[in-house]
Amino acid sequence: MSKTVVDNKAANTVAAATIASKIVPWKIWARAGLDVLSCLAEIPSWLRLSHEIHHRNRIGSDFVGVNIATSSDPACDDKVLDYLQDLSIRQVRMDYSYCSQQGDAQRLLNRVLAEGLEVMLDLFPPKEEAAALRDDEQAQQRWREFLQQVFTDYAGQVSIFEIGSTPNRGKWSGFDGISYLHAWQIATEVAQGFNLTLAGPNISDFEPLYNFAYLKAMKRVDSVPVIHSDNLFVERVVQPEAYDHRVAGNWATRKLNLNLIKKARIIAEIGHQEGCEKTYCTYKCWTRKRLSRWTLDPEQKNADYLVRYLIIAAASGALDRVYWGPLICNRDGLVDCGDSSYPYVDNVSFYKEVRGQVADFKPTKAYTAFKYVSTLLRHITCVQGVSADNGINHFIFETEQGGEVHALWCLDRSALALTDIYSKAQLQSASFRTVYGTAPVQPPHMATEQPLLIEWPQQQSLRPSTDDIRTLDDTLSSTVVYHAHPGLQSVSVNTPQWLGVVAVADGQDAEATVEAYMPASMLAKPEISVLRDTRNRLWNIQLDEQAEEIQTVKLNRAKGIKKFTYRFMPSKGKRHWNNATEMLRRGINTPQPLAFFERHSNAGIEDNYYVCRFVPNAFSARDVFHAFNSGEQSYKGLDKEAFYTEIAGFVAKMHSCNIIHRDLSSGNLMMTKDEQGLIFYAIDIGRAVIDKSKVITNMQRGIDLKRICYKLNWVDREFFITAYQRHAGKEIKYWKSMLWSYDAKQGFKKTLKAKLKRKKRV
Structure with a gap:
């Protein structure tokens, strides 16, 4: 055995002993208990942080970045670089694990470094290896060797090395508290031979107890990172501006005021208290799959939320950088890869690869919005910002050229007349931009849920004050629902x-x-x-x-x-x-x-x-049912089974959107037919109930099903309900009882009306 190998083994044994002396599980958990108590003592000071914007904040040219990955096709590398050049993005973040070495990720990494881009490289072991770091010396050695090789290859080229991935999501990353501390301790030891900037711990979502506990423990075993990293999601409250009700329940939502501004400040404050110089949000996105539950156009809503999030995050002054991600993915990317499959490990924990073929890549609306807003938020100063409880969001930015840009929007489903904020003279001298940086077809009259950017070539002496904005009528109390409908x-x-x-x-x-x-x-x-x-x-x-x-x-x-x-x-x-x-x-x-x-x-x-x-050439389900009840074999070119299957599918889709019509007689379901098939229209919808939160029950479904089936015989009812259940993906129990009771009710009403008519004639 060579002397070098012996020396390396000896050094590794000493390192392992050093780590073991610092990371003793029972001591770590005991200190964690004390940390929880000290954390509880810190909570009041965190909650005293403001959820409003009070100070000017200059935003640098490097505030916005993006997460990237590639596929086995080298042409994907070219496409990634083309997108980055088109977006004018110089700050990228990549996930890098054992499988990345000598693979597709390393090929892309070398490409982006050769292009002179600033790279944040997130290093972590595979899930099983991450879990083994807790007490497996061989796993610890493999992690050490991996870091040694990466640091040797890329020190001086990669700007930031982030250590670990979502340690508070063990089912994704494999980490727990002890194994992550081993990973961090080994990383800081290996990094001593290099001049590196380290980041961590990459907490997912707003869970400040984890940030506090991990940074405290990281400091005890060695040192805290220069950059405190957190994936500051707000998707669970849907809208970027919303107060987070998931922390302590709805009752405390307005007591805690945990909006994006305050949450970012709490995360940043925790890092600053422990000595971290900067705070980065390393991953943020909305999934179009989730947005499609609430909107017909999830791409548009994704673009709206992206712009709203980045403007608030930049104006808050709490975050030094936000990496959007992923760049390319069907479910949540700025570019749709064309492949609807999704990896077992969520992209936020390991954005391993791009799926789909390069020829199928398609930039989404969010891509165009990202391009515009990331350019807007360079060398610009936020001088005023309001994210008010009345649902109005208004931010004022000064440009380097002396001009002024106002960003204005309302919360979803609400709207505000622009003349409530600006004079007609001010509006006439302004130019308007959509979230895509394009001018609207005509000057807008209302601020809606889609952000409106208003530009003036020179700073305005008559800016609306924050008090002006806060004292406007509460748009959320309006009983009118507004929709930013295209056109x-x-x-x-x-x-x-x-x-x-x-x-x-x-x-x-x-x-x-x-x-x-x-x-x-x-x-x-x-x-x-x-x-x-x-x-x-x-x-x-x-x-x-x-x-x-x-x-x-x-x-x-x-x-x-x-x-x-x-x-x-x-x-x-x-x-x-x-x-x-x-x-x-x-x-x-x-x-x-x-x-x-x-x-x-x-x-x-x-x-x-x-x-x-008015919908021309429309006919009703009543017309369809009458035709087939009269013995006809087809209607408008379709047979009975095809019609009933289509109608059942529309009703199931309506229910999947949490909509109960409550008056869905066959006459209140209209349709037209063209080359593409049937197009349905629900009418007479004044009694409809649209639940925004709960999953509807079988009893609620039955309110519509018993009415739409009333004109059908029992054989056709059986077919219709079977088709409905197939579309809905669930069984409707006791549907026959619901229809029987409705038949009896309608029969009684008809009998009573007939008697009343006879009495009137007498």
């Missing part, structure tokens, strides 16, 4: 006679459009056809005789007992508007809402109006 702006109306909203299409004059939809103007238009005139009145008009579009107007009138019960409810016009808006944002078709109007007082019982786009 339409929802303009609020408030006259002495009417409250309402009008949807103004791009290219239309807003004032003229609002005037055309006012009730007096609509009532003056010739009626093309009257669809219903009983308790409520429904008719078609054409507001613009030059256009082909026809509008359907519904006049809602309260009669009988409803004169009393509707007094305590929103007007039916508003209910139709809100339900239609929410259904469309969830991907459930209903005729496009165009306007609603109600009175200032007693809105529920006074005459109110709802206007939607």
Whole structure:
């Protein structure tokens, strides 16, 4: 055996003994208990940190970075570098483990280093090896050799070496408290022979007890990292600005005020207390799969949230850098790889590789938004920021050229007239940008959930103050649901006679459009056809005789007992508007809402109006059921099984979006047919209930199923429910009982009505 090998073994034995002397499990856990107690003592000081922005904050050119990986195809390397050049991003982060050496990741790493990019390299062992670091000397030796090789190859080239990955997510990374401390201690020992910047511990999500405990323990076994790293997710509260209710429950949400600003400050404060110089958010994304539960266009929502998150994070001054990630992935990447499969280990813990073929890569809307906002947030100073409890978010930035950029948006489903903040003169001198950096088709009238960037070439002397923003009407208390629909702006109306909203299409004059939809103007238009005139009145008009579009107007009138019960409810016009808006944002078709109007007082019982786009050539499920009940073999070119399967699929999709129609008779489900197939429209949706939080029950599903099946015989009901269960992916128990009881109820009502009619004739 050579002297070198003997010396190395001796050195490793000494190192292992040194580590063992510092990392004694029972001592670590005992100290961890003391750390928890000291952490509890720190919590009041953390909670005293402000959730608001009070100071100017200059944002450097390196604030935004991105996580990258590659595939076995070298062409993927070229594509990654092309994207980085297009995005003008110089700061990248890569995950690097044992399998990365001499593999695809090393090939990409060498490429990006050759291009002069600033690399943060996250080093960690495989999951099984990470767990073995706790007490396996051979695993510890393999980790040491891996670090020695990487540091030797890349010291002086890689800017930052991050040690470990998501140690608070052992099911992903394999780490626990002891094994991670072994990994950190070995890394700091090996790093002593090099001039390196180390980062850690890469805590996932907002779990400050882990940050505190790990940094304390890291300091005891050797030293804390220069850069404190944390993956500061807010996806669990969905919107970037929301207060986190997951920490202590809904009751404490407004007591703790844990929004993104405050959470970033707490994480940064923990690092600074232990001696870390900087705080990085090393991974942040939203998954389009999750967003698709709430919106028809998850790509647009992903872009909106990305811009909102980065602007708040930059304005907070708490984070020195945010790495977005991943760059390429079907589920949550800025670029869709075209492959819907997803790795067993979540990308946040090990972004190992890119799936899919290079030819299938497609930049998403979030990619374009990222390109714009990352360029915007370079050498710019945040001079004022408000993320207010009234749902309004407003940030002011000064550019190096002396200009000014205002970022403005509301929380989801709410909106604000721009004239509530700015004068008409200010708006006329401004230029507007969308989240993609493009000018809107026409100057906007409302601030919505989609961020609006307003630019002036020179700083404005009449900036709205933070108090001006905070004292505006609470947009969250508004009972109107707004949707930033492509090609339409929802303009609020408030006259002495009417409250309402009008949807103004791009290219239309807003004032003229609002005037055309006012009730007096609509009532003056010739009626093309009257669809219903009983308790409520429904008719078609054409507001613009030059256009082909026809509008359907519904006049809602309260009669009988409803004169009393509707007094305590929103007007039916508003209910139709809100339900239609929410259904469309969830991907459930209903005729496009165009306007609603109600009175200032007693809105529920006074005459109110709802206007939607008329759907030509539409037929109802009632027409379909009647045809097949009459013995026809097909209708509109489709047989009974095909129709019933499609209808059941639409109802199941509606329920999967937590929407219960509550009046889903066959006449209230319209459809059209074209070359692509059937297109469904739910109508008469004033009674619909849309649950934003809970999974709907079988009983709630039955409310719709018993109504839509009422006109079917029992054989067809069996087929329909079977098709529904297949689409819904769940069994509906006791569905026959629900339908029997509904049949009996309807039979009793018919009998009673017949008796009343006979009495009247007598």
